[in-house]
Amino acid sequence: MTARRELLLEARPESLAEIREFVLAAGQDVGMTAEAVRDLVLAADEIAANIVEHGYGSAQGGPIRVAFEVTGEEVRVAIEDEADCFDVATVSDPDLESDWQERQIGGLGWFLVRNLVDEIRHRPRTPVGNVYELIKRAR
Amino acid sequence: MDVSVDRSRNIVVLRVSGSLDALTAGELSDRFSALIDGGEARLVADLAGLDYTSSAGLRTLLGALKQARGAGGDLRLAAVQGPVKKVLDLSGFSGIMKLFSDVESAIDSYSE
Secondary structure, eight states: OEEEEEEEEEOSTTHHHHHHHHHHHHHHHTTOOHHHHHHHHHHHHHHHHHIIIIITTTSSOOEEEEEEEEETTEEEEEEEEOSSOOOGGGOOOOOTTSOTTTOOSTTHHHHHHHHHSSEEEEEEOSSSOEEEEEEEEOO | OEEEEEEETTEEEEEEEEEESTTTHHHHHHHHHHHHHTTOOEEEEEOTTEEEEOHHHHHHHHHHHHHHHHTTOEEEEESOOHHHHHHHHHTTHHHHSEEESSHHHHHHHTTO
C-alpha cells in the first residue's frame, strides 16, 4: 500500500517546527517505531534547515515541499526546493576524534542525516532546485 | 524553547526546555554569551526539559563550551534526555563535554 501526503511552505526558520510535526505525525500514523520516526524527523529538519540557511541565499525565502510516502517497508521523505543546485557529496564529515579546541562547528548537520537514515538521494529538480530523498527501511 | 537562569553556589544553572533548532538556538547562544562575557563562565545546562535538538543546538553548545573553557570555566550538562543524548553520542559531543545525571552532581563537580 502506498500512502502519500505533502506539505508546502516557505523556507523560513519558523517553518522547521511545522515540518517536524508533519513528519512526526505521518511516521506515527504508519506505525514507525518511536526511535525511527525521531531519526526521520531530525534528518528532515537538517535538510530543511540547510535550505533555509543556505538554499535561497540573500533572497527572502522560497518554497519547500515535503512529501511523505510509504511503499512496502520503505518510508520516503522527499524535500524539494527551488534554490541553486547543492551537491551533497561536497560536504565532508566532521572530525569526531578531535578535542574540544579543535572541533569544528560545521558539517554536523549532514553527518547526522547520513547516520540517521538508511539512504539519502539527491537529484536536481527541473527546471530549478533540488530534490532530497530520505529513505528509512523496516519501520 | 525556554531558558531560565538561576545561580547556586556561584555556578550558573540554565534550565533549557522545549526544542533547539535553527530558529531557537540563537537565543540560547546569546544567553550563554551574555553570561560568559559578564564574567560568569562556570555553567551548568539543565536539559531535563529539552526534548529535541538538531545540529543547530549542537553548534550552540559547542560554541558556549569553547567560550566558557576559554574564559577559565566550563559548560557541563545535566539530565540529558534520551533523544538528545543520542545526538550528543552520535556527534561525539559526549566525549568532549561532561555530562551528569542531575543538576546537583553537575554543580558538585565544580568543587572537585
